[in-house]
Amino acid sequence: MRMAGQFRSYVWDPVLILSQIALMQFIFYSSLGLWIASLDMLIPYSPSLNQIFNYEILGFSSAHGRVTMMAFILNSLTCALGLLYFIRRGKQCLDFTVTVHLFHLFGCWIYNSHFPSTITWWLLLMVCVGLMAVTGEYLCLRTELNEIPLNSAPKSNV
Numbered sequence: 001m002r003m004a005g006q007f008r009s010y011v012w013d014p015v016l017i018l019s020q021i022a023l024m025q026f027i028f029y030s031s032l033g034l035w036i037a038s039l040d041m042l043i044p045y046s047p048s049l050n051q052i053f054n055y056e057i058l059g060f061s062s063a064h065g066r067v068t069m070m071a072f073i074l075n076s077l078t079c080a081l082g083l084l085y086f087i088r089r090g091k092q093c094l095d096f097t098v099t100v101h102l103f104h105l106f107g108c109w110i111y112n113s114h115f116p117s118t119i120t121w122w123l124l125l126m127v128c129v130g131l132m133a134v135t136g137e138y139l140c141l142r143t144e145l146n147e148i149p150l151n152s153a154p155k156s157n158v
Contacts, residue, residue, distance in 0.1 A: 020087060021099055027082040028075065028100050035071035035078070043067055053111035055121035069124055076132040083136030090140035097133040101125060 029052070037047045043063050050057055051068045059065035079100065083093050105125070108116050116122065 020096065023086055024079070024082055024096050024100050025103055027086075028079055028104065031078040031082075032071060032075040035074050036068065039067045039071050039074075049111070053108050055108055055112065055116045055118055058118065058120045058124060060120075065120075069120075072124055072128055073131065076128040077135060079132050080135035080139060083132070084139040084143070087136070088140060088143070090137045090144055093136040093140055094133045097129055097136065100132075101129050 032052060033047070036051050040047050040051075045064055045067075051071070057065055058069055060069075079097075080093075083096060087093060087096055105116065108121075
């Protein structure tokens with residue numbers, strides 16, 4: 001059943017949604033790994049899984065903690081580009097952002113064998129969710145608001 005006046009019809013496609021979730025998780029962890037590896041070159045530290053999943057290393061007291069937090073923030077901007085190119089709907093940016101970060105929360109919980117409890121980790125998570133969702137939604141809405149060409153016939157010079 002098609003509704004009149006609707007620009008895009010939304011069709012429930014669980015395979016598409018699950019593949020988009022998997023793709024966004026891949027983008028999240030691969031770009032985070034690249035940011036961590038790149039920023040770790042600034043300080044004498046070799047990248048490890050602890051920087052991704054161990055929430056206790058995050059903080060302002062050490063250069064290592066500050067660099068890791070910067071990698072998470074830069075990763076939010078990179079993932080916003082992933083929302084633009086693979087999700088393409090401003091209305092779905094918050095949903096996919098929260099989903100990506102919920103899976104990251106579960107990953108941290110499993111990796112550390114206990115629930116994340118530091119205020120720094122939770123604040124960083126909220127900043128990253130907000131930054132990724134707002135930036136992704138802004139980028140998607142910019143492309144959604146582009147003019148739709150009504151005449152597809154080639155122009156002739158008369």
